[in-house]
Amino acid sequence: MSDDDAFDQRLLKSATAYSKLYPSIGARLKAAYESGHPLAREAARAIRAAAERADGARAQHLRDVHGLSPQETRIVLHLVDGGAVSSAALALGVAESTIRSHLKSTFAKTGVRRQADLRSLLPGG
Structure with a gap:
């Protein structure tokens, strides 16, 4: 596992836990991204990229294993x-x-x- 993969996993774990507590996180991330603040935009991009990689891995698992x-x-x-x-x-x-x-x-x-x-x-x- 690369450093990026380890970071993605930690980021997704935190985002998933947070989204269970605060279901509105998606709307809040979108609003933060649209605010134009560079750090908020970078965080939203990182979470989205990590989620897309995780979705790709889940899809690949379903195709390969099942x-x-x-x-x-x-x-x-x-x-x-x-x-x-x-x-x-x-x-x-x-x-x-x-x-x-x-x-x-x-x-x-x-x-x-x-x-x-x-x-x-x-x-x-």
Whole structure:
């Protein structure tokens, strides 16, 4: 693990813990970024970059370990992150029935039987 990876992990751990205490953190980070203050902008960029790298690692894990397609992976991550079938359909520009079809395929590939159990597919889940 590089120094950047270790920093990213610490940053994400802190941001995740903070977001549980203060769910409005996303809006506050956006406001801080838009304030134009250089340190606030840099912190927001760092958190966003770390989150994107973590999302990439989670997606790669789902594809490599469980054999999920890119679309199945996007759906699982959306649902694990608190989304619903309806919001996944909107975000991905498909019908809810398409999301449910992908979920059936995901369940067949992984042995998971319920949406609530999708988190168990991820490391630390």
